[in-house]
Amino acid sequence: MRKITTEIIQLFQSYLINEEKAPATIGKYLHDIRDFQAWLIEGELCKTTVLAYKAYLCERYAPASVNAALSSLNSFFNFMEWYDLRVKNLKIQKPIFTSTDKELTKVEYDRLLQTAKQKKNQRLFFLMQTICSTGIRVSEVRYITVESIHRGVAEINCKSKRRQVFLPKQLCQILKQYAKEQKIKSGSVFVTKNGNPLDRSNIWSDMKKLCKAANVSEKKVFPHNLRHLFARTYYSRQKDVVRLADILGHSSVNTTRIYTMETGDVHRRQIQKLGLLKC
Numbered sequence: 001m002r003k004i005t006t007e008i009i010q011l012f013q014s015y016l017i018n019e020e021k022a023p024a025t026i027g028k029y030l031h032d033i034r035d036f037q038a039w040l041i042e043g044e045l046c047k048t049t050v051l052a053y054k055a056y057l058c059e060r061y062a063p064a065s066v067n068a069a070l071s072s073l074n075s076f077f078n079f080m081e082w083y084d085l086r087v088k089n090l091k092i093q094k095p096i097f098t099s100t101d102k103e104l105t106k107v108e109y110d111r112l113l114q115t116a117k118q119k120k121n122q123r124l125f126f127l128m129q130t131i132c133s134t135g136i137r138v139s140e141v142r143y144i145t146v147e148s149i150h151r152g153v154a155e156i157n158c159k160s161k162r163r164q165v166f167l168p169k170q171l172c173q174i175l176k177q178y179a180k181e182q183k184i185k186s187g188s189v190f191v192t193k194n195g196n197p198l199d200r201s202n203i204w205s206d207m208k209k210l211c212k213a214a215n216v217s218e219k220k221v222f223p224h225n226l227r228h229l230f231a232r233t234y235y236s237r238q239k240d241v242v243r244l245a246d247i248l249g250h251s252s253v254n255t256t257r258i259y260t261m262e263t264g265d266v267h268r269r270q271i272q273k274l275g276l277l278k279c
Contacts, residue, residue, distance in 0.1 A: 002045040002082060004037045012079050032072035050085050063090045101217060104225040106233070108216045112207070115214040124206045126178050127190050127198070128226060133171050135230035135248050138223035140165070142188045142197035149175045149189065156249070163249045231259035 067089040116125040148154040154165040188197040245256040
């Protein structure tokens with residue numbers, strides 16, 4: 001009888017490492033497999049059981065979260081050559097507009113900056129501007145180095161992908177002064193008290209502390225939303241999704257289109273101006 005054991009999970013982990021998967025991806029896969037293992041307990045591992053687990057997930061999580069868990073399971077089943085256990089992902093209709101309660105506006109972004117400045121959190125004040133003015137991922141912040149701000153370009157080497165991120169001249173001037181004040185002579189500009197590059201949790205935690213004082217919903221305040229604001233602002237002015245995809249480091253413009261989604265307010269205003277109604 002097929003069984004998921006600790007030894008098998010460890011072999012799967014070694015496989016993922018050899019496949020050069022990102023640490024966060026490996027962690028997610030292993031977490032999902034262990035959750036399934038805990039749910040299964042002593043039950044028989046068969047297609048019927050996997051389908052029952054899929055139904056269990058559907059009752060408790062959003063479709064995107066269900067598909068993420070199923071992708072982890074399917075990857076594991078492929079590794080074990082248990083192809084008969086694979087299940088299909090849920091079909092999710094792509095949204096046309098984003099929700100207003102999740103979209104960070106320029107006005108709200110400005111309030112977050114002002115609040116960070118009032119709280120004398122210079123690091124966060126400049127960090128948010130760095131992400132929002134370049135569109136970099138939070139995992140790429142460590143590549144904003146003293147050397148890169150002197151060159152005006154950051155060399156990103158993340159998840160086995162290499163790309164260049166151009167840094168605005170004004171941003172470079174600001175960060176040079178900040179690095180000088182913090183006595184950072186080389187390496188990452190944004191570091192902890194111990195001198196280590198900031199990670200996702202550091203940045204997330206700092207941003208969340210601004211919400212109440214800035215009067216911005218916590219649902220909107222996270223590092224990746226700054227990247228989305230950059231994308232929407234760039235696209236609204238340039239209308240060039242292909243070049244935006246290059247800037248963001250996307251291999252497909254379909255991914256970039258998700259970043260340029262708006263709430264629908266623009267479309268609503270345009271429709272109201274058509275003048276096709278008579279009272």
